[in-house]
Amino acid sequence: MKYSFSSIAVTLVVSTLISVVQAAPSLRIADGDKSIQGDSVALGLRIVGGDQSAQGDFPYFVEMGGCGGTLIAPDTVLFAAHCDDYTGRQVIVGAYEKKTVDHGAVIRYCDEWAKHSDYGIGGQVNNDFALCKLDEPVFVDESHVKLVWNEDSTVPATDDDLIVMGMGRLAEGGNTPNFLHDVTVPVVSNEDCNSMYSNQITGQMLCAGFPEGKKDSCQGDSGGPIVKRELQDDGTFVDFHVGVVSFGDGCARENKPGVYARTSAASLFIRETACNEFNSIASFCDEDSSKPIQITDVVPVSCDEVELDVSVTTDAYPSETRWLIYDKKTKINIMERQYYLPKHQNDHTVCVKKHRCYIFDITDSYGDGLCYQPDECGSYLLRTLGEDPFVTGDGDFETEETAKFCVDFHGKMVNRLTKLTPKQKRKLKKQRRAISKRAKKAALKAARKQARKQATKNEKEDANNDISE
Secondary structure, three states: OOOOOOOOOOOOHHHHHHHHHHHOOOOOOOOHHHHHHHHHOOOOOOOOOEOOOOOOOOOOOOOOOOOOEEEEOOOOOEEHHOOOOOOEEEEEOOOOOOOOOOOEEEEEEEEEEEEEEOOOOOOOOOOEEEEEEEEEEEEEOOOOEEEEOOOOOOOOOOOOOEEEEEEOOOOOOOOOOEEEEEEEEEEEEEHHHHHOOOOOOOOOOOEOOOOOOOOOOOOOOOOEEEEEEOOOOOOEEEEEEEEEEEEEEEOOOOOOOEEEEEEEHHEEEEEEEEHOOOOOOHHHHOOOOOOOOOOHHOOOOOOOOEEEEEEEEOOOOHHHHEEEEEEOOOOOOEEEEEEEOOOOEEEEEEEEOEEEEEEEEEEEOOOOEEEEEOOEEEEEEEEEEEOOOEEEOOOOOEEEEEEEEOOOOOEEEOOOOOOHHHHHHHHHHHHHHHHHHHHHHHHHHHHHHEEEHHHHHHHHHHHHHHHHO
């Protein structure tokens, strides 16, 4: 199995890797930190036998650093469970060129992550689905192509042509392209696919590829979409998301089609997770699912007490860097982030409370801080809005650096807190009661909305049952 390791030692014995590859299906992940020397090790591969995609052909594609994903709602990404937990990690929505935010791509972070509860049950990578709730929604241009995730178990049919896309290598052990690639492959029946995969293919999977191989998805494409494209009367396209890139035996080999998690098998998981757990703004979570979500429907998130600015500039190996801010007293995490874009300044707004102390903890998995070379370092700083930086770092540390800071009654960063006066205590208590009241009101409104959704759903189901009877 070709795994992605974030900190595999350079001295890892090659024969060990070979024995692992022969042991199990190849999960289609890739990685690129300096511990495996980026492109020099054949652990991460891409679309095989395809072509460079045209800009704007797949605006919903999400680059996730070793995996791909699909924006199925403005704030929700569907990808593969075997890509692992993405909480706090940076992703690029609308990616076209590797590791850039050019061509209209935007940076987002996975604030919440959930994998299918039955992942791995009934097969090593059965139900290979995961969802990521983005920190902010993204509204892609649908004037050329619109994505719809498929819920029809009869779609796709055997021999249907599907398009799979990704940003992995161009051949097994080959080079890495700088741009998104795609390839068209036909659906292979599960019965035929099982004869090639020793009965490993379940009803939650689908297969696609040619008998002679030569065209396929590969490592580095994991989690990305395979779609059925349909031309509309007005010349636009609708792409039906029918599968998630999951695994295969090598890449583009004869009689070894790519294996995908079948999207229709995840309908319940997607709806329950996105709508109930993530409280997504997805149109499929609304009673009137035909009504598109507009950017004006999104209420901007504002801090109730104090806004803290955090700026981190990465080095050439950003995936090694992770930081978090947590409450010193309660130990509750306020925010955590891990990066993908190299040598990039990343700015964040963190909501903190007055008269509290916090810990900022930044780590580097390789042990060289934010410094790729002695004279090529990143940096970080923390400050409250409009103030000079209070916590700073030049990136020259080894595995970890921490800083304690407090936010006083006036919302300024200080080294330690002073005792509040009785008047200040009353004022802060009053402010927090008002905040709590607003939060309870918002929660009640959300609960009522969810109840209306469920009632509407039940009414529709009852009506359908009456018709069928």
